[in-house]
Amino acid sequence: MTAPPRLSATEWADAFTRASNEDPEIQAHGKYFTCSYLLDMDEHRFVVVVQSGRVVQVAVDPGPLDVPYQFAIRAGTETWRGFGVPVPAPMFHGIWAASFQRDMRLEGDLLVLMQNLRCVTRQIELLRTVGVPV
Amino acid sequence: MSRISPVTGHYVRVEVDGLEYKVFYLENGSGQPLVCQHTAGCHNHQWRGLLEDEEITANYRVIAYDLPRHGKSDPPENTEWWKEEYKLTADHYANFIVALCDALELENPIFMGSSFGGNVALQLAYRRPDRFAAVIPVEGADYSPGFYLDWWQHPHANAAQVCASGVWDLMAPQSPEADRWKTWFYYSQGSEAFKGDLYFYSVDHDLRGKLGDIDGDRCPVVMLTGDYDYLTTPADSRRTAEQIKNGTFIEMKGIGHFPMSENHQVFRQYLLQALQVIKEKTAMA
Numbered sequence: 478m479t480a481p482p483r484l485s486a487t488e489w490a491d492a493f494t495r496a497s498n499e500d501p502e503i504q505a506h507g508k509y510f511t512c513s514y515l516l517d518m519d520e521h522r523f524v525v526v527v528q529s530g531r532v533v534q535v536a537v538d539p540g541p542l543d544v545p546y547q548f549a550i551r552a553g554t555e556t557w558r559g560f561g562v563p564v565p566a567p568m569f570h571g572i573w574a575a576s577f578q579r580d581m582r583l584e585g586d587l588l589v590l591m592q593n594l595r596c597v598t599r600q601i602e603l604l605r606t607v608g609v610p611v
Numbered sequence: 612m613s614r615i616s617p618v619t620g621h622y623v624r625v626e627v628d629g630l631e632y633k634v635f636y637l638e639n640g641s642g643q644p645l646v647c648q649h650t651a652g653c654h655n656h657q658w659r660g661l662l663e664d665e666e667i668t669a670n671y672r673v674i675a676y677d678l679p680r681h682g683k684s685d686p687p688e689n690t691e692w693w694k695e696e697y698k699l700t701a702d703h704y705a706n707f708i709v710a711l712c713d714a715l716e717l718e719n720p721i722f723m724g725s726s727f728g729g730n731v732a733l734q735l736a737y738r739r740p741d742r743f744a745a746v747i748p749v750e751g752a753d754y755s756p757g758f759y760l761d762w763w764q765h766p767h768a769n770a771a772q773v774c775a776s777g778v779w780d781l782m783a784p785q786s787p788e789a790d791r792w793k794t795w796f797y798y799s800q801g802s803e804a805f806k807g808d809l810y811f812y813s814v815d816h817d818l819r820g821k822l823g824d825i826d827g828d829r830c831p832v833v834m835l836t837g838d839y840d841y842l843t844t845p846a847d848s849r850r851t852a853e854q855i856k857n858g859t860f861i862e863m864k865g866i867g868h869f870p871m872s873e874n875h876q877v878f879r880q881y882l883l884q885a886l887q888v889i890k891e892k893t894a895m896a
Contacts, residue, residue, distance in 0.1 A: 564784050565784060567783075567839045567841075568841055570780060570784050571779065571780025573779075573780040574839075574841035577757065577841045577842065578844070587762075588765065588767055588768060591765060591768040591773050591777075592767070592769065594768075594772060594773055594776040595772045595776045598780075605784075
């Protein structure tokens with residue numbers, strides 16, 4: 478399996494939205510999956526807004542006060558690149574692994590992350606097929 | 612070929628530290644007992660592959676029990692346990708396993724456990740080298756802080772899903788999806804015990820500075836850890852094994868923190884190596 482092509486930030490936002498909204502697991506279990514979170518990839522930042530299991534907005538590189546979010550997942554580009562391949566190497570294979578062993582940081586209202594952990598975990602795994610734009 | 616598995620289930624009464632338990636275990640095979648402890652917040656189905664592994668059960672009596680408060684082993688029969696917070700201690704955990712082996716009248720058992728079972732395997736080698744022929748700590752280390760978290764039982768989140776998806780990353784992406792989802796499913800069943808188990812795993816278990824007292828000749832210690840384990844990494848286990856007299860460490864590639872449950876086919880190759888090492892060490896003794 479080869480790594481997915483690197484998309485521009487805008488193309489990635491569209492591809493991620495499509496992948497999530499067409500994902501059988503998220504659509505089967507996302508009835509109450511409603512939250513907003515920041516993906517901070519250093520070179521680019523995205524605010525993902527989900528309502529009832531559907532991604533309704535991905536804000537690309539929003540200004541400091543443009544789009545509110547409830548929690549943030551931050552890491553450097555090298556870590557995110559490790560997520561964006563079909564079979565990630567050890568410690569690039571999830572937000573818990575990368576938070577314990579790499580530079581990933583989980584910030585903000587972590588209760589909201591925990592309340593939506595199942596579907597957020599799946600969304601992050603979609604990076605293995607969608608890739609990352611950094 | 613029979614549709615009925617050779618694996619059988621039984622209950623056994625165990626009394627330890629003033630507590631009375633009715634303990635459920637699955638077993639198959641004959642030969643030297645191989646006593647298997649599941650991971651924290653889980654149950655004995657994690658050993659489903661091993662229990663039906665014909666090569667291993669031809670030579671070993673595989674016994675996989677549910678620790679009290681897990682699977683089909685109820686909390687204590689003789690206390691109002693619901694009025695106390697569950698916090699598993701190293702003393703009680705080790706005492707329980709010895710009492711279980713006594714109740715089953717096991718001679719010369721090998722003890723194997725994963726994660727908090729790996730850590731208690733080290734405790735058994737440290738405390739009772741006279742009672743066990745050898746131990747196989749899987750995903751174990753002298754000390755493993757960081758997982759005694761309130762999130763496992765937070766009433767404002769879905770504890771079943773937090774526990775199950777919270778341990779998802781402990782498995783390797785290469786492990787078969789169906790086996791990873793079975794493991795996820797087991798974890799959705801154990802949230803009330805998970806946090807109390809982790810009191811042992813991340814707080815009460817601390818063998819730093821004591822590993823030199825483990826006599827690896829009397830009770831051989833063979834440690835196995837997967838390279839996708841972010842919680843107890845191969846480096847943690849290697850550091851631990853190096854401080855145990857004649858301790859052995861084998862790194863497992865392409866597998867994570869629940870090796871027997873997420874990918875038995877990969878795990879069994881390393882387990883066979885570990886059993887061979889034990890056989891050789893025991894023959895020399």
